[in-house]
Amino acid sequence: MIEKFKADLSEAMRKKDATATATLRMLISQVQYARIEARRELTQDDYLVVLQRAVKTRREAIEQYDKGGRKDLADKERAEIAVVERYLPAALTAEETVRAVEALLGELGITEKKDLGRAMKEFMARHRGRVDGKTVNALIASRLK
Numbered sequence: 001m002i003e004k005f006k007a008d009l010s011e012a013m014r015k016k017d018a019t020a021t022a023t024l025r026m027l028i029s030q031v032q033y034a035r036i037e038a039r040r041e042l043t044q045d046d047y048l049v050v051l052q053r054a055v056k057t058r059r060e061a062i063e064q065y066d067k068g069g070r071k072d073l074a075d076k077e078r079a080e081i082a083v084v085e086r087y088l089p090a091a092l093t094a095e096e097t098v099r100a101v102e103a104l105l106g107e108l109g110i111t112e113k114k115d116l117g118r119a120m121k122e123f124m125a126r127h128r129g130r131v132d133g134k135t136v137n138a139l140i141a142s143r144l145k
Helices: 002-014 018-038 044-067 071-085 094-108 113-126 133-143
Strands: none
Touching (some): 018 044, 018 071, 094 113, 113 133
């Protein structure tokens, strides 16, 4: 995947796409750092974790920028998210997420709030990179007693 990032970086530089160039440089750096930290070559799941972390930090930054009235910086972060999301698997729609949650809860027989953690762990393992954890957590919690 790092080769894909580097090829896309070259293309972004050729097109003079500053946002994509900066974002891809950051992704390459984070991937290389993760590889050094892991002391091994990264798996596809490791790449997903790096990409998800990149999106999550940008969403948090957007929230802060919106609170602070910095629409320009929030828009920059949104553009960077769009670049990162090119490399993530297609996200589940809201309807698909609801169906998947209901199927999982039925399959595992979970009805109590005390089992929320177990349901979240299983759901995220099955749909890693395709859903937002906060959204799923709220959805599962609303379905439990």
